[in-house]
Amino acid sequence: MANIAFHGDPAVKAQALERLRRHIAAGSFVYFPAWEEGKANVIGAVVEADDTPAYAEQLGYPLALAETLPAFVNGFRPQAEAERFAQAWLERTPVGADLSRIVSQLVLDLLANPELAALTERHPEVEDGRRAIMALHQRAMDGDEPDRKAWKVARMAAVAATDKLSETTEHRAGQVVEAAAWPGTMRTVLRDTLNGLGTLELHLALSRIGWTEEDESRVFHIREKAETDGYKAEFSGLDRVLAILDADHSALADQFRLRVELVEKSSARYRAAGWKALEMMENAPLATAQVPA
Amino acid sequence: MRHATEQDFDEIVMKNDKPVLVDFWAPWCAPCKALAPTLDEMAEEYAGEMEIVKVDIEANPGLAERFEVRGIPLLMIVKDGAEAARTFGTLSRSRLDAFVDTHVGAQ
Numbered sequence: 001m002a003n004i005a006f007h008g009d010p011a012v013k014a015q016a017l018e019r020l021r022r023h024i025a026a027g028s029f030v031y032f033p034a035w036e037e038g039k040a041n042v043i044g045a046v047v048e049a050d051d052t053p054a055y056a057e058q059l060g061y062p063l064a065l066a067e068t069l070p071a072f073v074n075g076f077r078p079q080a081e082a083e084r085f086a087q088a089w090l091e092r093t094p095v096g097a098d099l100s101r102i103v104s105q106l107v108l109d110l111l112a113n114p115e116l117a118a119l120t121e122r123h124p125e126v127e128d129g130r131r132a133i134m135a136l137h138q139r140a141m142d143g144d145e146p147d148r149k150a151w152k153v154a155r156m157a158a159v160a161a162t163d164k165l166s167e168t169t170e171h172r173a174g175q176v177v178e179a180a181a182w183p184g185t186m187r188t189v190l191r192d193t194l195n196g197l198g199t200l201e202l203h204l205a206l207s208r209i210g211w212t213e214e215d216e217s218r219v220f221h222i223r224e225k226a227e228t229d230g231y232k233a234e235f236s237g238l239d240r241v242l243a244i245l246d247a248d249h250s251a252l253a254d255q256f257r258l259r260v261e262l263v264e265k266s267s268a269r270y271r272a273a274g275w276k277a278l279e280m281m282e283n284a285p286l287a288t289a290q291v292p293a
Numbered sequence: 294m295r296h297a298t299e300q301d302f303d304e305i306v307m308k309n310d311k312p313v314l315v316d317f318w319a320p321w322c323a324p325c326k327a328l329a330p331t332l333d334e335m336a337e338e339y340a341g342e343m344e345i346v347k348v349d350i351e352a353n354p355g356l357a358e359r360f361e362v363r364g365i366p367l368l369m370i371v372k373d374g375a376e377a378a379r380t381f382g383t384l385s386r387s388r389l390d391a392f393v394d395t396h397v398g399a400q
Binding site for chain 1: 330333385387388390391
């Protein structure tokens with residue numbers, strides 16, 4: 001039973017939860033990699049391999065949802081929060097829920113984002129693309145799956161519309177629309193759309209504090225130079241960057257601190273999408289045929 | 294999806310009747326790994342129109358040199374035994390589809 005949670009079998013859910021909890025208790029649950037030397041992420045913990053299709057197939061989740069699951073989990077810090085979400089993911093997915101519409105439902109939710117819509121509405125062709133792609137996902141949810149050609153026409157129109165945008169923010173908005181122009185059965189459609197929206201929101205937040213790509217490049221080169229000449233080598237990682245900026249570029253240091261804060265906050269998009277996915281799965285209809293307990 | 298080496302590249306790619314999308318990658322390349330699921334799906338989707346062939350540049354440095362691969366992931370389209378187009382770096386699925394559509398003309 002494809003896309004039926006745990007194939008309607010409570011034992012499948014119980015086994016997945018048991019494996020996940022075992023890794024968490026053993027301290028071998030990690031964000032990355034999926035599966036290496038006994039360490040496992042949210043996928044590897046259940047299937048004990050770096051094998052997202054196997055996770056989707058064994059547990060009955062749509063492949064695009066399984067593909068996006070590590071991105072949801074990575075949005076939770078510290079790790080205890082990630083572990084809590086990973087457990088909630090399995091615990092709260094109802095056995096036998098029909099998950100066949102969830103991917104399109106989530107993509108629709110992302111495309112309806114007000115900040116995204118405010119940007120696309122400035123350009124009729126991009127806005128037409130957003131609406132056309134939303135209509136295709138809605139059709140799929142209604143059981144009238146559009147054919148390959150319909151998706152392709154919408155996708156190429158969205159790409160062409162984005163190519164006409166020269167302003168960076170609007171271009172990023174166009175890329176979110178493009179990313180969504182695939183059926184929910186396509187493995188990366190949800191992950192790409194979510195990443196596109198996350199990138200757009202971060203870009204908007206950084207623009208509001210006046211952080212530019214030139215600033216980003218300046219910090220990158222300062223750090224690169226320090227790697228070469230060994231400046232402030234007593235520090236490491238982010239602390240080293242901040243120590244250099246504090247010493248020699250105080251105005252840039254203040255801005256960079258704000259930038260770091262906003263980057264950390266940007267993970268909220270992934271957490272919100274993860275909880276939204278769970279909520280949708282809880283409200284999904286149950287498939288009629290279930291394996292008796 | 295086939296993997297080509299220095300020994301069989303010409304046979305698999307240059308003499309192929311269909312257009313070929315060549316993926317130059319390496320085991321240590323994270324963006325290449327991220328691209329892999331997309332290419333897997335594309336291989337199925339475009340099975341009738343083109344073939345996707347992977348080349349590990351670490352195991353086949355001669356091919357990297359022959360095609361002047363300066364960075365990966367690098368995707369190259371070969372048609373009728375000659376390079377028709379190439380694109381370097383991370384590319385979204387939609388952009389990759391548009392790239393293939395332009396140079397292969399898939400329906």
